[in-house]
Amino acid sequence: MKHLTSVNQKAQRIEAQAAQDVVALQGGGTPQQPTGPHIPLGCSFVFSPGWEVDSSGGTAGLCQPVERDLFDCHITCFWPAHVPDLFNHAPDWTSKCASAQQDWRKIDLVFP
Amino acid sequence: MTLLRKAEYHTFGGADASYLYLVPSAAVVRLDDTAAAVLDAVGEGAKEFSDVSVALEGRWDAAQIRSAVQELVTVRALNMVAVAAPPPAATVPLAPRGPSPARRRVPLTTLVLNVTSKCNLSCGYCYEYGEDKLSEAAKKPRFMNEETARQSVDFMFAESGESKVVHLTFFGGETLLNFRMLKTALSYAQERGRELGKEVDVSLTTNATLLREEIVDWIVANDVGVTVSIDGAREQQDKHRVFANGMGSYDIIRPNIENLLAKHRRRPVGARVTLTGQNLDVTAIYKHLAEEIGFPSVGFAPVTTSWQREYAIEDEGFTFMLRQFQALAHDYVAAALDGRHHAFSNVADTLHEIHKGMSKAYPCGAGMGLMGVATDGDVALCHRFAGSDAHTIGSVTRGVDLDRQEAFFDRHHIDAKTDCSKCWARPLCAGGCYHEAHTRYGSTEAPNLHYCEWIRAWTHTCLEAYGTLAARKPEFLAQFS
Numbered sequence: 001m002k003h004l005t006s007v008n009q010k011a012q013r014i015e016a017q018a019a020q021d022v023v024a025l026q027g028g029g030t031p032q033q034p035t036g037p038h039i040p041l042g043c044s045f046v047f048s049p050g051w052e053v054d055s056s057g058g059t060a061g062l063c064q065p066v067e068r069d070l071f072d073c074h075i076t077c078f079w080p081a082h083v084p085d086l087f088n089h090a091p092d093w094t095s096k097c098a099s100a101q102q103d104w105r106k107i108d109l110v111f112p
Numbered sequence: 113m114t115l116l117r118k119a120e121y122h123t124f125g126g127a128d129a130s131y132l133y134l135v136p137s138a139a140v141v142r143l144d145d146t147a148a149a150v151l152d153a154v155g156e157g158a159k160e161f162s163d164v165s166v167a168l169e170g171r172w173d174a175a176q177i178r179s180a181v182q183e184l185v186t187v188r189a190l191n192m193v194a195v196a197a198p199p200p201a202a203t204v205p206l207a208p209r210g211p212s213p214a215r216r217r218v219p220l221t222t223l224v225l226n227v228t229s230k231c232n233l234s235c236g237y238c239y240e241y242g243e244d245k246l247s248e249a250a251k252k253p254r255f256m257n258e259e260t261a262r263q264s265v266d267f268m269f270a271e272s273g274e275s276k277v278v279h280l281t282f283f284g285g286e287t288l289l290n291f292r293m294l295k296t297a298l299s300y301a302q303e304r305g306r307e308l309g310k311e312v313d314v315s316l317t318t319n320a321t322l323l324r325e326e327i328v329d330w331i332v333a334n335d336v337g338v339t340v341s342i343d344g345a346r347e348q349q350d351k352h353r354v355f356a357n358g359m360g361s362y363d364i365i366r367p368n369i370e371n372l373l374a375k376h377r378r379r380p381v382g383a384r385v386t387l388t389g390q391n392l393d394v395t396a397i398y399k400h401l402a403e404e405i406g407f408p409s410v411g412f413a414p415v416t417t418s419w420q421r422e423y424a425i426e427d428e429g430f431t432f433m434l435r436q437f438q439a440l441a442h443d444y445v446a447a448a449l450d451g452r453h454h455a456f457s458n459v460a461d462t463l464h465e466i467h468k469g470m471s472k473a474y475p476c477g478a479g480m481g482l483m484g485v486a487t488d489g490d491v492a493l494c495h496r497f498a499g500s501d502a503h504t505i506g507s508v509t510r511g512v513d514l515d516r517q518e519a520f521f522d523r524h525h526i527d528a529k530t531d532c533s534k535c536w537a538r539p540l541c542a543g544g545c546y547h548e549a550h551t552r553y554g555s556t557e558a559p560n561l562h563y564c565e566w567i568r569a570w571t572h573t574c575l576e577a578y579g580t581l582a583a584r585k586p587e588f589l590a591q592f593s
Contacts, residue, residue, distance in 0.1 A: 003147040003180040004187060007131065007582045009593065010469020011139035011187070018186045087115065087158050087193075098533035 084110040116181065117158040118151070119191045122536040124572060126579020132189055133575055138471040138539040140578065141187055146172050146180045154190060212521040213480045219273030222482040224495040225264055227293055228255045228285040229487055233319050234356045237388055237415045237423050239496065239551065240285065246500040246550070255290050256487040260508065261297035264485045267508040268301075269308055271483075278305070282316035283484070283495045291327060298334055317341060317384070319353065321361055323368035332376050339382040340369060340407075344397035351391060352423070366405070373406050380408035382457065387433060388415045388423040394436035402455040411457040412437075416496075416548050419562070430566045438573050445577045448588045462540070462574040463581075467592035471539035473526050478546060479505055479517060493520070493556075496547040503556075529559045537564075537571045 006012045084090035089110070096106040120135040130143045132151075143151070146168075153159065153167040165177055172180075184190040229240065229252065239245060256264075265280065272278045280301050282294055298314055305312040315337030331338060342365065343349045350360025373381055383401045387394070394412060401407045414433070417424045425433065440456045447454035474480065476494075484495035489508040497503035505520065506512035524546070532538045543549070544560035544567070552562060581588050 001183045003144045004183045005142040007142055008140040008467050008469045011141050014139050014187055098530040099527045
């Protein structure tokens with residue numbers, strides 16, 4: 001890194017790991033050839049049930065509430081999921097929800 | 113369209129350099145002028161890259177700004193959001209919650225034996241005997257017997273996994289009231305350690321009233337680490353640390369401590385000070401203990417108490433204490449730059465955690481790498497809970513109750529502390545001491561909200577000390593690696 005200097009041990013570990021990471025093509029710059037096998041990045045990497053349906057094709061019998069999915073997509077996923085617009089209209093829609101597993105009932109309902 | 117948005121970090125300075133403390137990774141990075149200007153330009157909201165570029169036009173060319181942005185995104189000081197590209201390869205997933213420590217079987221590295229619940233002093237603020245006590249001492253044996261001590265040592269080795277070094281700590285009550293048991297327990301631990309190929313590190317905490325010659329010789333011969341509970345000079349010490357008849361203990365312990373310090377040269381003897389509403393003159397206490405008596409290490413902790421006790425520290429007291437901690441931290445840095453030793457251990461401990469980049473899911477190792485054993489062999493979260501049936505997680509003969517341990521860690525993860533979710537100091541604090549929370553709020557699950565401001569200010573001070581040392585004497589920090 002040119003503009004940042006890793007000072008403590010954690011920063012050095014992050015820098016070392018970042019140097020080996022697969023960089024998305026959209027990120028620009030010189031395309032990098034990853035040394036290891038190509039591993040797709042995305043929500044499948046994170047423990048999450050994804051956009052699931054239960055055995056009947058509905059959402060009533062999921063092992064986790066559908067709000068868990070919503071929250072997951074809003075934070076970690078670039079896919080344009082149907083979550084509120086957190087930049088303009090509903091910046092605080094998850095402010096009462098520190099922990100999705102516990103506080104998902106507190107996610108605001110937002111009407112466009 | 114890609115928007116740049118400020119992620120979670122705390123800025124600090126040190127020796128004219130600018131730094132970021134990144135949350136939750138706990139990484140510390142130094143910024144150059146370009147990176148600092150990019151963060152300023154992004155501000156609190158979300159900005160398009162082109163806006164940032166325009167704001168900094170003339171000072172840096174677009175390629176430089178772009179590379180600074182990329183680096184800030186890589187360490188997660190900035191997030192790239194909206195519909196364009198995903199953030200470049202994640203370094204740390206956001207608040208991942210892996211398997212709980214119980215199921216991962218974190219090796220036990222420190223076992224604290226409460227060798228007796230009796231004490232020859234009657235300190236007013238004591239959590240073992242005072243108004244906020246947890247332990248059901250009356251129902252338990254007053255002394256741990258030799259068989260329980262041996263079983264505890266066996267338990268320690270059995271739970272230590274792959275760890276090559278185990279730490280055995282004797283605690284009380286007054287530890288030295290059960291000196292006979294200490295001797296057999298230490299010999300047994302050393303013998304078992306040799307058989308198993310593990311190193312055993314032994315330490316104890318004492319009020320220093322009973323440090324007679326025979327005991328000092330045993331400490332030196334066995335390289336035992338010693339921490340002395342002491343509140344300062346006579347005036348401070350004799351305020352709370354008194355015998356049952358009210359007589360102060362300072363004149364008894366002073367010659368004992370001097371004798372110990374003179375003979376025990378291989379390991380630094382620590383002083384551990386309890387601060388109360390009436391005893392807050394940190395600078396004077398430090399001066400007496402480190403400079404007049406000669407303790408190589410002096411640490412301070414505010415008394416653990418419910419808020420209404422007369423010795424509890426009020427808000428103004430916390431502010432006063434903070435200013436003195438800051439002055440001592442300043443002295444510590446000056447000493448480090450001059451190549452002199454400074455004994456203030458609170459700052460050294462925090463610098464160590466900052467240097468490693470510790471990001472804690474739990475405030476301490478209690479119930480995980482550290483456990484406490486009560487006089488009857490019940491295993492508790494730590495020595496402070498030893499003897500409290502409600503906080504028992506096993507016994508030295510039956511082992512750890514894994515279901516109970518796992519349930520504890522499920523309930524106490526930092527993710528469960530909603531109040532901490534927006535605090536930048538949470539990688540180091542993680543809500544604070546379980547025992548403190550239980551005493552103050554009646555629940556180990558509560559974050560210690562009464563000292564949040566204090567913790568943030570103190571952490572900021574330690575970050576500045578770290579930044580100054582990183583800029584001016586990085587070799588000093590190597591001792592924490």
